[in-house]
Amino acid sequence: QQQVKQSPQSLIVQKGGISIINCAYENTAFDYFPWYQQFPGKGPALLIAIRPDVSEKKEGRFTISFNKSAKQFSLHIMDSQPGDSATYFCAARRSNYQLIWGAGTKLIIKP
Template identity: 90%
Template sequence: QQQVKQSPQSLIVQKGGISIINCAYENTAFDYFPWYQQFPGKGPALLIAIRPDVSEKKEGRFTISFNKSAKQFSLHIMDSQPGDSATYFCAAPGGYQKVTFGTGTKLQVIP
């Protein structure tokens, strides 16, 4: 089964700073790498995703960077805001569209 290692487990960032979360995966056969955002008491929601034929994808303040040779992808949140405080999960698809999630990063953005 696909293993996904996510770090750090928790992160505290000042408002306006950059939040960086990293993920490493094992299997190179897959073609879709999403990040999900989860607020307390809610289900996760897709935030941004990348395909490995590009090295970077940017949507507003959120950027995914993908390093295929290192089997790593990361989420960068620029100009972090208190409203970004949530738990973030990376994920990697498996057979039959099974998705394995990273262990999650709890982000707290302080004013």
């Protein structure tokens, strides 16, 4: 049962462009929404996270936009670089610890 839906499945962006990945959730009890970056052969690494009482959070080139009423949140990567090429996962935290994950977006940044 997929409680976090992520799109698109794959994304190709030109170097310097903006990469946008979207997620939607169903459970209003989720209280923490992280984004993870995963390179091949590595475990996911926390990129940026947001709580539902905040509409936007920015860290460097990475921004989360959060729409509580629509139950949607998105990751924006500004000035995308080839080194950003990876698989990105959104997630939502249920209870005090369990993360529910999206299916992932494979991002390719073309030089």
